[in-house]
Amino acid sequence: DAGVIQSPRHEVTEMGQEVTLRCKPISGHNSLFWYRQTMMRGLELLIYFNNNVPIDDSGMPEDRFSAKMPNASFSTLKIQPSEPRDSAVYFCASRTRGGSGELFFGEGSRLTVL
Amino acid sequence: AQTVTQSQPEMSVQEAETVTLSCTYDTSESDYYLFWYKQPPSRQMILVIRQEAYKQQNATENRFSVNFQKAAKSFSLKISDSQLGDAAMYFCAYRSARGSQGNLIFGKGTKLSVKP
Numbered sequence: 001d002a003g004v005i006q007s008p009r010h011e012v013t014e015m016g017q018e019v020t021l022r023c024k025p026i027s028g029h030n031s032l033f034w035y036r037q038t039m040m041r042g043l044e045l046l047i048y049f050n051n052n053v054p055i056d057d058s059g060m061p062e063d064r065f066s067a068k069m070p071n072a073s074f075s076t077l078k079i080q081p082s083e084p085r086d087s088a089v090y091f092c093a094s095r096t097r098g099g100s101g102e103l104f105f106g107e108g109s110r111l112t113v114l
Numbered sequence: 115a116q117t118v119t120q121s122q123p124e125m126s127v128q129e130a131e132t133v134t135l136s137c138t139y140d141t142s143e144s145d146y147y148l149f150w151y152k153q154p155p156s157r158q159m160i161l162v163i164r165q166e167a168y169k170q171q172n173a174t175e176n177r178f179s180v181n182f183q184k185a186a187k188s189f190s191l192k193i194s195d196s197q198l199g200d201a202a203m204y205f206c207a208y209r210s211a212r213g214s215q216g217n218l219i220f221g222k223g224t225k226l227s228v229k230p
Binding site (some may be wrong): 091103105 | 147149156157158159160161165166205209216217218219220221222223
């Protein structure tokens with residue numbers, strides 16, 4: 001079975017440009033999470049969805065960040081306009097309902113904003 | 115709000131030896147789950163072991179075991195017979211059992227080095 005698939009693996013862009021990160025969760029999982037990882041702040045939850053509906057977006061830094069989940073198999077995280085301080089690794093994770101609630105992570109998208 | 119603290123930013127162990135990584139958490143809840151994740155240089159987060167708070171027995175997965183002290187809110191990870199492939203960042207995480215879809219709260223991580 002395929003795991004959580006993220007793209008791109010690496011993105012280098014210039015300040016002010018729009019960045020779109022993509023995620024395909026594991027089939028059958030009904031919750032999807034976006035995390036950001038930096039050396040200074042560690043792993044931070046940005047937003048999560050249950051059944052394609054955003055439940056908690058309190059971690060989204062500001063209006064420049066937006067996330068969508070148009071269907072059960074696809075989600076995007078968009079940054080517009082990007083800034084150097086957005087440079088980080090962005091992880092998508094999914095899980096199924098019930099049980100201990102462990103998360104299955106993608107390989108992450110490393111974003112560098114120059 | 116719940117918090118997870120990993121007080122050891124870095125640890126080192128000799129190959130074949132045993133190492134223990136510390137984790138404490140703060141919560142007012144009685145039912146929750148705890149996890150240890152491994153993040154090797156490849157970057158992907160991999161689940162190492164999980165513990166349900168209602169279980170008194172410590173979880174074990176091959177060379178990995180935990181020491182779960184609920185009253186002390188402590189959840190340490192012991193790695194026995196350390197191997198070079200164990201070198202990675204290790205993250206402790208907490209999840210409330212209240213509601214079925216809450217998110218995981220992570221500690222800042224411990225970087226483990228394994229010396230040959």
